[in-house]
Amino acid sequence: MNYLDSILLLGISRMDGERTTSGLFHLFNGKKSSQTVQDGRLFHLSHLFGILKGYKFHDFQEKINELHHDGLIELNDGTYPRLSESGRIKLQEQMERRPLPPSLDGWRYGDLSIVFWRRLTLFAQTLSHTLHEDHHFHPIQNDPDTLQWVKHFFPRDKESRTMASSLLFNELMTLLQKMEEIDAENVVLRLTRSGRIGQTALQVSERLQLDPMECHIRFQSALHFMVDKILDGQKSYPVLYIFLRDIKQSHALTGSTRKTYQLINKGLQLEEVAAIRKLKPSTIEDHLVELAIHVPEMDIDRYITESDQKRILEVSRILGTKRLKEIKQALGEDIDYFQIRLTLAKYEVSHHMEKEG
Amino acid sequence: MSIDHILSEKFGFRSFRQGQREIIEDVFHGNDVFAMLPTGSGKSICYQLPAYLLEGIVVVVSPLISLMEDQVEQLRRQGEKRVCTFHSGMPYHVRMKILRDLTRYKILYVSPETLQTDMLSGTLSRMKVALFVVDEAHCISQWGHEFRTDYLKLGEVCNRIGRPPILALTATATVNVRKDIIKLLNLDRPEMHIYSVDRPNIAFQSEIAETAIEKMDILIRYVQTLKGPGIIYTSSRMATETITEVLKRNGVEKTAYYHGGMENDDRLLTQKQFIYDELDVICCTNAFGMGINKPDIRFIIHYHFPSNIESYLQEIGRAGRDGEVSLALMLYHEDDDFIPERLITAELPTKQDIDHFSIMVDVDKLDQALFEQSITSLNLSETAERFMHFHVKKFFREEKRDFQSWKNQLVEFIEKRIKEKRERIRYMKKWILSEKCKRESILGAFSEKLDKRPLNCCHVCGLSLEPYESSKEKSPRPEMKSWEEELALIFHQENVDV
Known part of the structure; x- marks a missing residue:
């Protein structure tokens, strides 16, 4: 059993037959839809959001089939995966042996850490080469935004480059020392300097003798850890903070949702927002659900009465499900899917905060 | 400045390699040029050098984003900053900025697909395009017919942006492929510069x-x-x-x-x-x-x-x-x-696919949206899908639409392409054996x-x-230092105590 299998089992165990294989796939693949974002919250899987970015659905499906074939999961109605008893034992065993790194937070830091890493690798490489008077090196990134950013922030003269280099070194040293040895290595091996190109994911996993997926997840987690610490202690990491300063806000809401939020705040009705934005009302509904998740002060009473909210939560609790269809069937015609989603979203968040607070 | 002068000044070469001077001179005379130079012989100088002397921008169509970016990176390393790429992988605001400043650039690298967009071709049509270069021109013939169908429209775009002289460059094109390129690009009595494909070393x-x-x-x-x-x-x-x-x-x-x-x-x-x-x-x-x-x-x-x-x-x-x-x-x-064989059949829809397609669409109503939707449900390879979209679009541009004859022509065309491809495989295999x-x-x-x-x-x-052969044993992968030492090397802190 490899690490990928345990990640899949974990996801399946949390969703517990309430979402289809593709629902799980979207979450792991980091699809930015309200439904997926909401699922992350609902099933406490936000930390794994986007952890398999770039993975093909076909391959994912195949993996699920393998798990099914090995008797670790059942497939309700053919597409709703659920752990079998042996799957449950296996997962527990795996999580004890190789638990998920605690800093992993795909939803909050996934996107941020990608940009952060691109900037850092290119910046470090550029420093290393230019301090060796090599100005004709092959850049290790080709993404135009990253190139532009490094060009803009790269110090112009030798003195400030030397300075930046020493500061960055110290900040990174402090950060990396807080991690396990193997995770610090996982990060540093991937950096490029004059005289050594960074190692690929596969090469690092071979060096560290880790399962490739475990190596990948540990690396992600290390990045999330760094980003978290930098944002948390800007004063301790003034140089690294620059790498995040302009992007730190952008993760919470999708851009389109933010526009919807502005209009809603002006007191516009759902249909009016849809008309103004030339979007389908169902899209605006998605935005509202997303807002209910991320914006604590978001008021949903406009869309569903308080007593109906209570009814929904009650039914969900009694039936022991978050599956919209079942809840809807129990409640009848006068409550629609949107209202159920909205309520579940809102409730999950406050429930979460109570727990944490 | 003479071309020899620019060669040494900008590119650091003392003399031209085979063919370069002749091609560049023909480009200066405003002729359409077809040039076939062996791989690794410095084809890009044939348009990069004229860019310094011609008035207006040089537009280079290139098949791959990575290829464009490498070229730009290389030119920048040589100190030439007035070059850029323009492709779908770039963020919108960067593209807009390039469009606004387009007159400042000497060389613009584009993919055939982005060149089709009105945004770019519109801007280009309002400025002076000095030269239209099709790099790796054999791709037109090799890929254009099915999965890079925008290649087939390059001639059209070139007219839209004022029909500058065209330079078609390739390293490998058989006589048939050459004819195909000249026809598809609409080259006007091009000067032909054909050099041997032989690489004696x-x-x-x-x-x-x-x-x-x-x-x-x-x-x-x-x-x-x-x-x-x-x-x-x-x-x-x-x-x-x-x-x-x-x-x-x-x-x-x-x-x-x-x-x-x-x-x-x-x-x-x-x-x-x-x-x-x-x-x-x-x-x-x-x-x-x-x-x-x-x-x-x-x-x-x-x-x-x-x-x-x-x-x-x-x-x-x-x-x-x-x-x-x-x-x-x-x-x-x-x-x-x-x-x-498997590759070529996957690159195109099969006759069965076309049959399924004609069942799915409503032949009486001819609704383009429905046509395009039905393509997706055929589960074709990416290239075959692109092929279908291209031909559906083409069909809906026709004045008199006759589905049955369109369908027959399509099947015929596919069969012809597969036959050609099989022939080329056969030739390849014959060479091997x-x-x-x-x-x-x-x-x-x-x-x-x-x-x-x-x-x-x-x-x-x-x-x-x-x-x-090498007398040396293959070397093992180098040992890695501790991460602290590595980090120190990256940031030049070797002498600092860690």
């Missing part, structure tokens, strides 16, 4: 294996003894990974694979490791190579053969760009035969005769492998 070697296992053994033996760096071409992503594993286990540790399914970061790292000699061998699909500017590649091995001889020539042409002796090795086993001189017969494919036979020609003429 590359020797040909083939091995025909009895079994698949034997083939792998032969590969291992060669890779262990040949002087690197080298490239191994295979037909599938899976094969690149398997072969890499096997080679690593057999002492060729500095081997890595490269294919289109990898993460972008890892692709870049692998490329750069190869460029900086941190890898001895890259095992890859044909996604690797174009735009890789490494002069000292010593061998190219084909573990699977490509589907036509031009692709083969392109791929082996990546060896020995420094002029030193290099080896092109072809490994063959009869099981390989089905691979290119032929007992005649490899060099002569490859030149024959391009209607050329061999002038002068190099000492080490091919295994048919007699070939000593000694010059291609």
Whole structure:
């Protein structure tokens, strides 16, 4: 059993037959839809959001089939995966042996850490080469935004480059020392300097003798850890903070949702927002659900009465499900899917905060 | 400034290489030019140099984003900042900024697809375009017909932006492909500059294996003894990974694979490791190579053969760009035969697909949206899907629409393309199995005769492998320092106590 299998089992165990294989796939693949974002919250899987970015659905499906074939999961109605008893034992065993790194937070830091890493690798490489008077090196990134950013922030003269280099070194040293040895290595091996190109994911996993997926997840987690610490202690990491300063806000809401939020705040009705934005009302509904998740002060009473909210939560609790269809069937015609989603979203968040607070 | 002056000033060369001066002069006279120069002979100078002297912008159509970016990166390293790319992978605001400042640039690299957008072609039509360059022009003929169908519209776009003179550049085009390019680009009595495709410093070697296992053994033996760096071409992503594993286990540790399914970061790292000699061998699909500017590649091995001889020539042409002796090795086993066949059939929809399609769409109503939707439910390969979209669009542009005749023509066209492709595979295979001189017969494919036979020609003429072998053992991967030491090296803090 490899690490990928345990990640899949974990996801399946949390969703517990309430979402289809593709629902799980979207979450792991980091699809930015309200439904997926909401699922992350609902099933406490936000930390794994986007952890398999770039993975093909076909391959994912195949993996699920393998798990099914090995008797670790059942497939309700053919597409709703659920752990079998042996799957449950296996997962527990795996999580004890190789638990998920605690800093992993795909939803909050996934996107941020990608940009952060691109900037850092290119910046470090550029420093290393230019301090060796090599100005004709092959850049290790080709993404135009990253190139532009490094060009803009790269110090112009030798003195400030030397300075930046020493500061960055110290900040990174402090950060990396807080991690396990193997995770610090996982990060540093991937950096490029004059005289050594960074190692690929596969090469690092071979060096560290880790399962490739475990190596990948540990690396992600290390990045999330760094980003978290930098944002948390800007004063301790003034140089690294620059790498995040302009992007730190952008993760919470999708851009389109933010526009919807502005209009809603002006007191516009759902249909009016849809008309103004030339979007389908169902899209605006998605935005509202997303807002209910991320914006604590978001008021949903406009869309569903308080007593109906209570009814929904009650039914969900009694039936022991978050599956919209079942809840809807129990409640009848006068409550629609949107209202159920909205309520579940809102409730999950406050429930979460109570727990944490 | 004279062109010789610019050559030394901007490009650092004292003299032109074969063909360059003649091509550049014809470009200056405003003629359409068709130029075929062997791989690695400095084709890009043929338009980069004129860009300094012509009034207006030079637009270069290039098949791959990575290729464009490499060219731009290289020019920037030479100190030329007035170059840029424009493609769909760039963020919107960056593209808008480039459009606003377009007159400031000397050279613009674009893909055929982005050139179609009104945003870009509109801007270009309002300014002076000095020259329209189609780089790797054989792609028009090789890919244009099915999966890069925007290539077929280049002639049209060129008219829209004021019909500047056109320069079509390629390293490998048979007589038929040349005709195809000239027709599709609408070249007007072009000046033809055709130079030999022969690369005298590359020797040909083939091995025909009895079994698949034997083939792998032969590969291992060669890779262990040949002087690197080298490239191994295979037909599938899976094969690149398997072969890499096997080679690593057999002492060729500095081997890595490269294919289109990898993460972008890892692709870049692998490329750069190869460029900086941190890898001895890259095992890859044909996604690797174009735009890789490494002069000292010593061998190219084909573990699977490509589907036509031009692709083969392109791929082996990546060896020995420094002029030193290099080896092109072809490994063959009869099981390989089905691979290119499978590839070409997947590139196009089948007759059955077309039949299914005609059942799904409403022939009486002819609704374009429904047509386009039905394509998606056919579950075609990406290339076949693009092919269908292109032909559906074309159908709806017609004044009188006759579904039945459109359908028949389409099926006929597909059959014709597959037949042509099969013919090219057959030719490729004939070359592999032929007992005649490899060099002569490859030149024959391009209607050329061999002038002068190099000492080490091919295994048919007699070939000593000694010059291609290395006396040294393959070196292991270097040990890594502790992460603290590494970090110190990156940021030049070696002397600081850690």
